Amino acid sequence: MIPRWLLEADRRGLPATEVAVLVVGSGVAGLSTALELPPELPVLLATKARLASSATRYAQGGIAAVLAADDSPGDHWADTMTAGAGLCDPEAVRVLVSEGAAAVRRLQRLGASFDLEGGRLALTIEGGHSRRRIVHAGGDATGAEVERALAGAVRSAPNVTIAERTFLVDLVTEGGEATGAVLWSAGDAGGPRLVRAGAVVLASGGAGQLYASTTNPALSTGDGIAAALRAGATLADLEFVQFHPTALHLDSDPRPLISEAMRGEGAVLRDQRGAEVMAGVHPRGDLAPRDVVTRGMAARMAELGVDHLFLDATGVPAARLELRFPTILARCRAAGVEPTRDWIPVSPAAHYLMGGVLTDLDGRSSLPGLYAVGEAACTGVHGANRLASNSLLEGLVFAARIARAIPAAVPGRWSDAGTPAGEPFPLAQAAPDQRARDSRVAAGGGDRRIDGVRGQLRRLMTGRAGVLRSHDGLAAAAAGIIGLSGRLESVTAAGGRERWEVANLLQIGAALTRLAANREESRGAHSRSDHPEPVEAWRLRQVVTRRPDGGLDQGTIEVPAPEEARR
Ligand code: SIN
Numbered sequence: 001m002i003p004r005w006l007l008e009a010d011r012r013g014l015p016a017t018e019v020a021v022l023v024v025g026s027g028v029a030g031l032s033t034a035l036e037l038p039p040e041l042p043v044l045l046a047t048k049a050r051l052a053s054s055a056t057r058y059a060q061g062g063i064a065a066v067l068a069a070d071d072s073p074g075d076h077w078a079d080t081m082t083a084g085a086g087l088c089d090p091e092a093v094r095v096l097v098s099e100g101a102a103a104v105r106r107l108q109r110l111g112a113s114f115d116l117e118g119g120r121l122a123l124t125i126e127g128g129h130s131r132r133r134i135v136h137a138g139g140d141a142t143g144a145e146v147e148r149a150l151a152g153a154v155r156s157a158p159n160v161t162i163a164e165r166t167f168l169v170d171l172v173t174e175g176g177e178a179t180g181a182v183l184w185s186a187g188d189a190g191g192p193r194l195v196r197a198g199a200v201v202l203a204s205g206g207a208g209q210l211y212a213s214t215t216n217p218a219l220s221t222g223d224g225i226a227a228a229l230r231a232g233a234t235l236a237d238l239e240f241v242q243f244h245p246t247a248l249h250l251d252s253d254p255r256p257l258i259s260e261a262m263r264g265e266g267a268v269l270r271d272q273r274g275a276e277v278m279a280g281v282h283p284r285g286d287l288a289p290r291d292v293v294t295r296g297m298a299a300r301m302a303e304l305g306v307d308h309l310f311l312d313a314t315g316v317p318a319a320r321l322e323l324r325f326p327t328i329l330a331r332c333r334a335a336g337v338e339p340t341r342d343w344i345p346v347s348p349a350a351h352y353l354m355g356g357v358l359t360d361l362d363g364r365s366s367l368p369g370l371y372a373v374g375e376a377a378c379t380g381v382h383g384a385n386r387l388a389s390n391s392l393l394e395g396l397v398f399a400a401r402i403a404r405a406i407p408a409a410v411p412g413r414w415s416d417a418g419t420p421a422g423e424p425f426p427l428a429q430a431a432p433d434q435r436a437r438d439s440r441v442a443a444g445g446g447d448r449r450i451d452g453v454r455g456q457l458r459r460l461m462t463g464r465a466g467v468l469r470s471h472d473g474l475a476a477a478a479a480g481i482i483g484l485s486g487r488l489e490s491v492t493a494a495g496g497r498e499r500w501e502v503a504n505l506l507q508i509g510a511a512l513t514r515l516a517a518n519r520e521e522s523r524g525a526h527s528r529s530d531h532p533e534p535v536e537a538w539r540l541r542q543v544v545t546r547r548p549d550g551g552l553d554q555g556t557i558e559v560p561a562p563e564e565a566r567r
Contacts, residue, residue, distance in 0.1 A: 014182065014194040017425045019044040019161075020414045021406060022181055022197035024168045024224055027054030028143070029374025029395035030203030031150035035110075036403030039159045041410065044195060044425055046166040046183055048204075048219060048497070051151050055205050055216050055375070056392065059143025060259035060327065061126050062136035063107075063396070064389040065100035068123055071131045073097040080390060081562060083128040083289040084383020085524035086539050087237070090562045092380040095361055096390065096397055103396035104135055112149035113137060124324075126260040126388035128289035134389045140259050140325045146392060163425050165190070167497050168204065168223050171231040171370065172196075178231060178370035179413075184497070189426040198414025199369055199406045202228060202357060203399070206375035207508050208254070209501075211350035211466065212458040215247050215257045224376040226504035228357045229511065229546050234366040236378040236543045236557070237355030238508065239516040240525045242386055243467050245269070245293040247349035248331060249308035255349045256331040258311055260388050263287055265324060267313035270343060271300050277309055291385040291525045294348045298467045301347070310343035348467055352391060354382040354525065355512075358543060363402035366545075369413060371406070373398045380541070384524020447498055449491045453484050454502045457509060460484070465513050470529045474517040481510050511552055515542045518554065 019042045023034050026047035034045045047054070066076050076097040081088050104121075108114065114135045115122040123132040137145035154160055165186040172180040172194065180196040204224030208216025229235055246262075246269075247255035263269070263286040269277040281296040282288035288296070297309055313321060318340040321329060325339075332339050357365050357372035359379050365372055372378075374395040381394055457480075464477035485506050488499065519542065521535035522528050540556040547553055 014192055015423060016194040016196060017044070017423055018196045018414070019425075020198045020410050021201060022046065022195050022199070023201045023203055024181070025054065025203035025205055025374070025376065026051050026151070026162075027056035027203065027205055027374060027395065028146055028150065028392050029376070029399050030054075030201070031147070031154050032396050032399035033201050033203055033373055033402055034154050034160045035150060035157060036400050037159070038403075038407050039157070041159060041407065043160045044163060044197070045154065045160055046163045046168065046195075048165065048167045048223070050164055051155075051162060052147050053217070053219065054147065055208070055220055056143045056147045056395070058215065058217065058254070058257065059146070059392055060140040060257055061261045061389045062124065062134040062142040063100075063104060063146070063392045064129065064134050064387065065104045065393060066097060066133060067101055067104065067121055067135065068131065068133060071133050075130055076100070076133060079129050080381065080387045081383070083385050083387035085291070085385050085534070086383065087524065087541055087559055088383035089380025090560055092361060095401070096381045096394060099397045099400070100393050103393065103400065106400075107146060107149060107396070110149045110153050112145055114145075115139065124261045125264040125287065127263065127284070127287045127293060128387045129287070134261065134264075136261065138326070139323060140261065140327045143392065161425055161427070163427060167500065168227055169495065169500060171200065171227045173231050173367065176232070177368040177413075181227075184495075185426070186497075193425070195425070198410035199371060201363070201402060201406075202370070202372040202376045203374050203395075204376045206353035206356070207505060208350045208353070209454075210458065210461045210505050210509055210512070211241075212455075212462040213247070213255055213347075214350040215244055215254050216350065217254055221501040221504050222353070222508045223501065223504050224372065225356050226507045228365060228367070228370065228372065229507060229544070231370065232367055232546060233370055234358045234543050234545050235355060235511060236358040236380075236541055237382075237384075238353070238512045238544065239519055239542065240354035240382070240384050241350055241512070242290060242352040242354060242525045243294045243348040244351035245290060245297050245348050246311055246346040247351075248335060249345035249347045250335055256328070257351075258328055258344055258346055259325065260290070262311065262313055262316075262325060262328065265320060266316045267311050268315065269293070269297065269346075270310045270312045271304060272306060272309070289385055290388060294467060294525075295527055297348060308345045308347040311346045312343045313339050314341060314343070350466075352386055354378070354384065354386055359398075361401065362405035363398050364405070371402050373402055384526060447491070450488070450498045450502055453488050453491065454505065457481065457484050457502070457505055461509055465509075465516055468527050468529055469516055471517065474513050477513045478510065478517065481506055481513065485510075511544050514552060514554065515544060518542060
């Protein structure tokens with residue numbers, strides 16, 4: 001199942017670099033971690049594409065935080081817990097909501113410019129929120145603004161070396177601890193390299209590319225999560241994949257997102273006959289938690305035998321739409337849809353992986369020396385279904401906590417008192433034609449046989465392990481993944497980014513389908529046609545680790561009672 005060459009990166013004789021902290025990934029979580037670490041710690045920030053090309057850039061809606069006078073951490077906590085359908089870790093949620101406002105203020109001090117109304121932060125509302133508490137920037141370009149501010153600050157941090165086009169091949173472990181990673185850089189000065197680190201932080205995002213239809217960029221292939229699994233770290237909650245209800249119904253990869261904030265401003269989901277899709281489905285109607293809306297849409301589409309529905313924003317004043325959603329309007333217009341006049345064709349698309357590397361409240365994984373943050377991590381704040389706009393928030397809050405925890409852990413794990421040992425990490429400048437090649441690889445279009453495996457996996461997961469699942473479908477997905485893994489092995493024995501990405505997706509797909517098959521109930525984003533109701537005995541979180549023989553060990557962990565965290 002796991003490709004032989006990935007089981008143990010052959011690191012003998014590799015050129016080596018030593019740093020205090022290796023951060024993998026350059027979205028909000030990775031950039032924030034690098035920035036918040038003390039300036040005396042040398043940090044290597046490795047990112048597989050360009051610094052500003054992570055999934056963060058695509059985030060539209062905003063950052064949920066308690067900033068309004070009529071709001072409270074208790075209310076944000078309650079909304080997050082409700083959306084999470086009984087599986088949130090209450091203490092992790094308490095941390096998230098009580099440290100959120102400070103995280104937004106930190107971003108403002110770094111120069112992030114959020115939208116204002118009447119001289120105060122403008123706040124919008126999205127599904128599952130009981131209050132307007134979501135800050136946004138550029139109308140619907142919040143992720144891009146956050147990424148801009150953080151990337152600018154990281155570029156001028158003297159202790160941070162940025163290695164672009166540098167791929168995480170595998171983690172390195174010694175004596176049951178993570179001690180570094182094998183990285184592979186593209187370009188003339190590139191190739192494999194061993195990086196020894198006092199701490200490794202995985203901020204490498206989710207795995208939306210497991211699905212044929214996703215809002216995630218081509219880069220979202222779960223590299224950090226799969227590497228953590230191979231290294232022996234515990235993963236959790238992998239069966240919970242959030243499908244965003246309203247991606248623009250286009251045959252594109254990724255699918256453009258139509259922010260939930262549009263429904264927050266009054267847009268309504270309609271079917272082909274004009275009927276309101278969410279009427280009578282949930283008391284909050286179009287602003288029900290995301291999983292409820294996605295299921296409501298899937299049911300209506302099945303009933304009508306159609307592959308999309310519509311978002312009607314024509315009731316929102318045109319000037320308001322132009323001000324709040326310039327990016328969405330531009331994308332719709334490019335596709336020939338005029339949202340001030342036409343209903344927008346929409347359908348669900350894979351959007352966010354609630355599961356990932358199991359961590360404590362300071363981002364520590366089960367493997368000493370290894371930390372995870374952002375979508376790669378599973379802190380327990382999202383439970384079975386993430387509350388809208390809690391993801392940028394999670395990246396910011398938990399990055400700051402990791403950065404506070406690491407300095408105490410690094411001495412003794414990192415040999416140096418200030419001067420990095422080994423060679424400095426060689427930084428290749430991408431020539432323009434190389435950049436064009438990189439973006440072709442990122443979008444697929446390299447080796448056709450590897451692309452073929454990737455495409456088949458994505459279709460299989462969409463059909464068998466997507467919005468609506470069943471025992472038979474999940475069994476077919478698991479069998480298909482075994483077949484595709486064998487096919488990948490036979491295509492080529494050599495490595496290379498395209499192949500590593502597909503191998504990572506296959507490994508996560510195998511663990512995900514296993515946990516989804518076990519969970520014989522419907523809860524949050526996990527819906528089973530053969531077990532359509534939640535089952536109290538399943539108010540448990542599932543964990544998975546890899547055995548040395550490559551098999552998967554599964555287990556469960558209890559979810560603490562909510563009262564314990566509120567005291
Ligand atoms: C959206 O704007 O609808 C997406 C925000 C999120 O995923 O939290």
